[in-house]
Amino acid sequence: NAGVTQTPKFQVLKTGQSMTLQCAQDMNHNSMYWYRQDPGMGLRLIYYSASEGTTDKGEVPNGYNVSRLNKREFSLRLESAAPSQTSVYFCASSEALKNEQFFGPGTRLTVL
Amino acid sequence: DQQVKQNSPSLSVQEGRISILNCDYTNSMFDYFLWYKKYPAEGPTFLISISSIKDKNEDGRFTVFLNKSAKHLSLHIVPSQPGDSAVYFCAATGGTSYGKLTFGQGTILTVHP
Numbered sequence: 001n002a003g004v005t006q007t008p009k010f011q012v013l014k015t016g017q018s019m020t021l022q023c024a025q026d027m028n029h030n031s032m033y034w035y036r037q038d039p040g041m042g043l044r045l046i047y048y049s050a051s052e053g054t055t056d057k058g059e060v061p062n063g064y065n066v067s068r069l070n071k072r073e074f075s076l077r078l079e080s081a082a083p084s085q086t087s088v089y090f091c092a093s094s095e096a097l098k099n100e101q102f103f104g105p106g107t108r109l110t111v112l
Numbered sequence: 113d114q115q116v117k118q119n120s121p122s123l124s125v126q127e128g129r130i131s132i133l134n135c136d137y138t139n140s141m142f143d144y145f146l147w148y149k150k151y152p153a154e155g156p157t158f159l160i161s162i163s164s165i166k167d168k169n170e171d172g173r174f175t176v177f178l179n180k181s182a183k184h185l186s187l188h189i190v191p192s193q194p195g196d197s198a199v200y201f202c203a204a205t206g207g208t209s210y211g212k213l214t215f216g217q218g219t220i221l222t223v224h225p
Binding site for chain 1: 118121203211
């Protein structure tokens with residue numbers, strides 16, 4: 001099992017460019033999450049999907065959109081990147097009604 | 113408003129000694145708490161958790177203590193090993209936040225040989 005995979009690992013964008021971060025899990029988990037990690041801030045929830053076909057905003061959703069493509073895949077889109085979105089992005093998944101989340105390796109995004 | 117706080121950005125410990133990492137929370141609806149460990153360039157990995165119906169949970173060298181009245185939890189690592197050097201995050205969930213984790217800022221643990 002690969003667990004949670006994320007692509008790309010690194011990305012550099014210019015202000016105003018768009019991109020999609022991909023996430024997939026092979027653990028048959030119902031719930032999936034997107035976090036960003038900034039120095040001194042811990043991990044903050046951007047969006048989550050409790051089950052296939054549903055998505056909800058987290059703590060810091062502005063500037064982002066998500067798509068739960070199927071049970072395995074949950075993508076995060078930046079429509080018009082801003083320097084404030086420079087961060088490390090983590091995708092996670094969990095079983096239904098379970099609190100333990102399993103994380104991917106992260107995507108390091110720099111917006112110039 | 114930071115609902116979960118780890119007030120020590122870093123901790124340095126000698127190999128073989130005890131490491132104690134602390135975490136405070138403000139939301140009284142939180143009823144489940146987790147600790148995650150993170151190495152550089154990797155995602156966080158789940159370490160240990162505790163429900164609010166308990167005040168202690170052990171797993172090998174790792175023990176988590178919960179003091180509900182003080183809204184405080186701590187992670188004890190005994191004995192500490194150099195491989196334990198990492199960033200440790202506490203996280204909480206419960207109430208209307210069920211299923212969503214609120215993380216602390218993290219504590220960098222360095223265990224010296």
